[in-house]
Amino acid sequence: MNNLLGSLFVIFYLLASSISSGQELKVENLDSSLTSNQNRTEQLMEFSDSIQRIDSLRAVALEEEIDRLQNSEIVRRQTLQAKIDSLNRRKAEQKIMVQHQVDSLRAVNLGVPLILNDDTLFYIYSKLGPFGPSQRAESIAHKLKMLGDRDDFDPDKLVVTTGAESDDISYEEIIILSVTDTDGFWINEARGKIIQTYREQIVESLAAYRDHFGVYNNMKRFGLLILVFIILFLGIKYMNRGFTALNIRLVERSSKYISGIKIKQIEVLTPEREKQVLRLVLKGIKWILIILIVYIALPTIFSIFPATENLANQLFGYIINPVKSIVLGFLGYIPEMITIAVIIVVAYYVTRFLKVVAREIENENIVVPGFYADWAKPTFNLVSIIIFAFSFIAIFPYLPGSDSPVFKGVSVFLGILISLGSTSAVSNIIAGLVITYMRPFKLGDRVKIGDTTGDVMSKNLLVTRVKTIKNEDISIPNSAILNGSTINYSSNADSLGLVLHSTVTIGYDVPWRKVHELLIDSATNTEYISKYPAPFVLQTSLDDFYVSYQINMYTKQAGFSSKIYSELHSRIQDSFANAGVEIMSPHYRAERDGNDMAIPKGFKPGADPNDIKPKN
Structure with a gap:
């Protein structure tokens, strides 16, 4: 437990360091911005001072010339005095112009605050020598803290001294801060008035600082710190005991209710594995609650002491700011969500309407000239894909992160991957x-x-x-x-009929008319053969030893063509055997030298008809 708390403190110390680094970075950026504006102000002031110096020299020369003139030269004296007045007016106008320029810069930059004990005393806008605004503010704050920590601090020793270039506040020969003419331009006040106001604010702030960091308040803070640690320790201790008891009650005492998890006939978890999963879940919940309690306790601890109070705000901000961003992002995304919902609803109902139309066309309740009924479903699928594609294109700009370069890069990568891997699929x-x-x-x-x-x-x-x-x-x-x-085979079977055909070869000794008769009779008696048009025979070739006869017949049952051929061939064999006609195979030649005829035994002249019947 102590190791856990120590590790968490180290982690949050690193978080605090990162927070401080981020704050330093922000201050540096602000300081650079103020330094840039300060340079512009100094350029304006240098330009104004150069003009004013020239005008001042000319005014002195004119006044000396007036002093040398005699009283009789009144007109000349008036002319010179008018020139002096003109130079003074231009000097005043130049000062007003510079002040306007500084005012415009002040509207953009708020300056670096001088903070003591979470109290902003005033802002510093200009640099002093090589020190920028943030460096000046840091140096002044450091000196004020040193004064506040001194036991012998006397506010009466804070004195104001006026110099040619600046007015200073010092304490025992240590210059605390200086106010220059540039500061006066930024604040739009005389530097003498500014320095007095600063002294009063510093005296009040140091008095509050010394009271805030007094011995009594520090003792209260340490007592509160000890109390928070005790509550944290007891909370974690009894939470650990509570989860141990809960583990025993739910897992050990509820074994009769734990029978494992099955999906149909597949056992996903055995009873023992289910107990282990429950223990792991309880253990995970326990550690999440412990980490949450410690995370809440650390900002509370940091907030006790003023020096670490900012860290407490930052740690709370790590939770509050993301939640706030999520809520504000969700609220800000509501208009886009409404737009997406409208697009989806329109696409959905358009698709449903087209589906109804396609079903009616497929059932031939709606007839479109030139559009076949079996086109309805694939056409609907194709149009649906196009509608959903255009809907996605319309929705895409409203998706969160759609403008992100990472999102675009992943989209391009997936597109290339799909294109390269789906060439055959696309074809x-x-x-x-x-x-x-x-x-x-x-x-x-x-x-x-x-x-x-x-x-x-x-x-x-x-x-x-x-x-x-x-x-x-x-x-x-x-x-x-x-x-x-x-x-x-089926496209014309219902209308014209499918023509099935088979070829037999018969010798020249058999009259062709008899062969035609036998083949047509066999085809006519075959099942699924149409009577009209009637079967017909074509003599396809006259070979050396036989004639090729092709029997052609019509059927409307293309799906039974194999069965039709089988039955036809059986009937052809029976018909020719009954007629005593031999079916000559190619390259078969019968020589009548006393051998039997090449027909079944039962069909030979003088044979017993019982030989035709199959034997059981």
């Missing part, structure tokens, strides 16, 4: 938009994309998902679809 998004409005297929269509054949299950801006007849889900990038070829 897929562009391809997805093009595909959406090209309409090469829609959901549920049977398509062939590259080497993949299946039904379109979903499509978005990045990929299109196809489900094959083997229940395989294949994701195809939109850029690959755009760059390749796509066959849509």
Whole structure:
């Protein structure tokens, strides 16, 4: 516990040192500003003094000439006197001009205060020799404190002496402060009056200072300091005991209520880990309260003694000022928040309206000529993105810190990072938009994309998902679809019908009309094949040993094409076998040398019909 208090005191001592450094920096900046203005004032005064010296010399010369003139030369004497009066008027006007210039500088700079015992006696505006205003104020304050700390101090020994360049206040041959003509210009008073006023203020302030730092008051302060330390020690001690008892009551005695934390079937925390977490939380709360109590006690301790009272105000300011800044910032940000809220509300309701319109178009309750129903949803998504993008652009200037160079730098960095890392994604998004409005297929269509054949299950801006007849889900990038070829089997199936076709090769010994009849009969009896238009046969080639016959038939069920082909081939085999016609494969040649015919056994001439039936 003692180590903790010692560490905290060291930390706050360093804080106090930083505060003092900041104050010194502020004083130096103020001193440099006042020194700059002082230089301007001295230049004005030097310019004015040079003119006044010239005018004074001319006035003396004119007065000497008047004295030499005889009484008979009255006109000449009057002329010279008029010139002297003119020089005096110009001298007075020059002084007024300099005073106006000093007044304008005084309105900008308030001067360096001379503070003794938290009481501002007066302000110093000008430098004296090599010493700036802040150095003069510091030196005078130091000398006054030395006088106030002397047991034999006698205010009657503070005397005022008048010199050619300045009026001084001294104590036993020690010059406490000096007032020059420059100080008089800044204060707009005669320096004799200023020095007397300063002496009265110093005497009153030293009397208050000696009373404030008397033995009786110092004893009270030390007693109060001891009392604060006792309260601080007891507060931390009993708080520590209270948290120990609370730990026992909540954790140890409440074990039956601690059963761990589970999310569905996943055990996030076991009962023992939950107890450890509760102990850590209580321990963290305890230390936060201890630090808060010590932080509040330290400014109280500093405020007991006048020498450290400013540190107390600074420590309280570390808490009060941020809270004040947050509150004032929040109140000042209310107009921007209202603007942001209006933009968000407008964007939200515009988006909802467009969503309703898009749903009605998708359900074909609203028909827009040239606009397909399946365009409604992607168009709504695209417009929504544009609306939200423009809303963000409109909101961005009202965000706190949007003008910060760090904020702008992070935004540029993220933009470059996204641009470099999303080249393929952007190409897929562009391809997805093009595909959406090209309409090469829609959901549920049977398509062939590259080497993949299946039904379109979903499509978005990045990929299109196809489900094959083997229940395989294949994701195809939109850029690959755009760059390749796509066959849509379903686009014309409902209107014109999809033409399915298959090829068989039959030898020249079979009449082609018979082959046509058998193929058409097989196709007609196949499920999902349309009766109208009727199936038809094309002879696609006359080869060396056989003729290639292509059976073509219409269907409106493109999704069942695999099943249709399978059934068709089965029926073709049965029809040709029943007719006694051999289906010749490519490069197959039958030589009749007594071998059996290349048809199923049950279909051979004179065969038993029971051989056709499958065996159980």
